[in-house]
Amino acid sequence: xxxxxIRDVDFSGKKVIIRVDFNVPLDKDGNISDDARIRAALPTIxxxxxxxxxxxxxxxxxxxxxxxxxDSLRMNPLARRLSSLIGEGVEKVDDCVxxxxxxxxxxxxxxxxxxxxxxxxxxxxxxxxxxxxxLASLADMYVNDAFGTAHRAHASTTIIAKSLPxxxxxxxxxxxxxxxxxVSPEKPYVVILGGAKVSDKIGVIxxxxxxxxxxxxxxxxxxxxxxxxxxxxGASRVEDDKLDLAKKILDDAxxxxxxxxxxxxxxxxxxxxxxxxxAIVETIGQGLMGVDVGTxxxxxxxxxxxxxxxxxxxxxLGIFEKEAYARGTKEIAFYLAALxxxxxxxxxxxxxxxxxxxxxxxxxxxxxxxxxxxLEFLEGKELPGIAVIPDK
Numbered sequence: 143x144x145x146x147x148i149r150d151v152d153f154s155g156k157k158v159i160i161r162v163d164f165n166v167p168l169d170k171d172g173n174i175s176d177d178a179r180i181r182a183a184l185p186t187i188x189x190x191x192x193x194x195x196x197x198x199x200x201x202x203x204x205x206x207x208x209x210x211x212x213d214s215l216r217m218n219p220l221a222r223r224l225s226s227l228i229g230e231g232v233e234k235v236d237d238c239v240x241x242x243x244x245x246x247x248x249x250x251x252x253x254x255x256x257x258x259x260x261x262x263x264x265x266x267x268x269x270x271x272x273x274x275x276x277l278a279s280l281a282d283m284y285v286n287d288a289f290g291t292a293h294r295a296h297a298s299t300t301i302i303a304k305s306l307p308x309x310x311x312x313x314x315x316x317x318x319x320x321x322x323x324x325v326s327p328e329k330p331y332v333v334i335l336g337g338a339k340v341s342d343k344i345g346v347i348x349x350x351x352x353x354x355x356x357x358x359x360x361x362x363x364x365x366x367x368x369x370x371x372x373x374x375x376g377a378s379r380v381e382d383d384k385l386d387l388a389k390k391i392l393d394d395a396x397x398x399x400x401x402x403x404x405x406x407x408x409x410x411x412x413x414x415x416x417x418x419x420x421a422i423v424e425t426i427g428q429g430l431m432g433v434d435v436g437t438x439x440x441x442x443x444x445x446x447x448x449x450x451x452x453x454x455x456x457x458x459l460g461i462f463e464k465e466a467y468a469r470g471t472k473e474i475a476f477y478l479a480a481l482x483x484x485x486x487x488x489x490x491x492x493x494x495x496x497x498x499x500x501x502x503x504x505x506x507x508x509x510x511x512x513x514x515x516x517l518e519f520l521e522g523k524e525l526p527g528i529a530v531i532p533d534k
């Protein structure tokens with residue numbers, strides 16, 4: 143890792159402001175339904191405290207308040223959960239900048255302070271330099287450990303690093319190292335892509351086409367590829383404006399000797415929410431839509447994975463959120479978890495959610511905490527939240 147990490151820094155007696163990614167899912171009652179992102183930040187927080195920091199000031203966004211103060215998106219539940227996980231009190235303040243915040247940080251006897259939701263201020267997403275300097279004035283040093291927002295040039299993720307001595311935390315370091323295996327893989331290398339849109343994955347396909355031996359494509363995006371070959375996909379979701387692009391990808395893969403594996407059968411329904419027809423077919427009839435890969439496709443994909451040394455998985459193979467349409471994603475997830483001696487990297491987003499849902503996340507090499515950030519990294523883009531940290 144070429145960037146300055148927290149291992150390279152002396153935190154003794156310093157106030158340290160850390161950008162974490164506490165954008166956790168909440169249920170309808172405002173309770174945290176998955177605290178994985180809070181747990182992922184614990185090693186960095188503990189390390190900075192163990193190395194003598196006088197205060198650790200944590201900042202994050204939660205949800206999309208769009209510059210407005212929303213009680214439903216306050217950070218109070220996160221402070222309580224963090225306190226429980228880390229085993230000491232956490233001081234939650236009611237804003238993230240201003241004299242009252244400074245006074246509270248100075249007066250509290252607690253070592254950990256959690257600022258209010260950054261996105262209650264529109265200046266955060268605007269990357270406002272004045273706002274970033276206000277945040278910087280709270281501390282002596284800055285640590286970015288929020289990989290999930292590293293692709294955003296926001297005030298707290300990028301601009302603040304211009305005002306303070308800066309480093310990256312353990313989670314950020316772990317993400318970069320793990321995802322680098324997917325960019326410079328041990329071969330044979332298989333990339334599994336799913337989800338709704340071809341357009342969301344074009345950058346990943348283009349960047350990895352030179353490195354992958356084969357692509358396995360499922361989810362709704364598979365129907366755009368199939369239709370581009372003149373195959374009838376019924377009422378399945380298709381990006382009609384991307385048909386030429388899908389055909390070009392298939393042609394390019396053929397020229398480069400890269401194998402593209404598309405579903406050979408499908409679970410189809412006539413109505414996603416209340417199906418009167420539900421069947422596995424090889425040819426999708428009129429009025430029917432594909433919602434998952436079929437039995438033959440699952441076995442086909444497993445056969446294509448069995449000799450892999452590196453696997454990148456980004457995107458589900460069907461509508462896995464609905465149990466009736468989750469089989470393809472679930473079976474491939476369990477198959478990946480059972481592979482021995484294989485680097486299996488999950489690129490965040492829905493595939494990370496699926497890995498957690500099926501209870502196999504801890505059996506994989508790495509499950510990214512960043513959806514958009516992992517995509518942009520895999521596309522070969524420089525992430526501003528990392529780029530701004532000085533090199534060693």
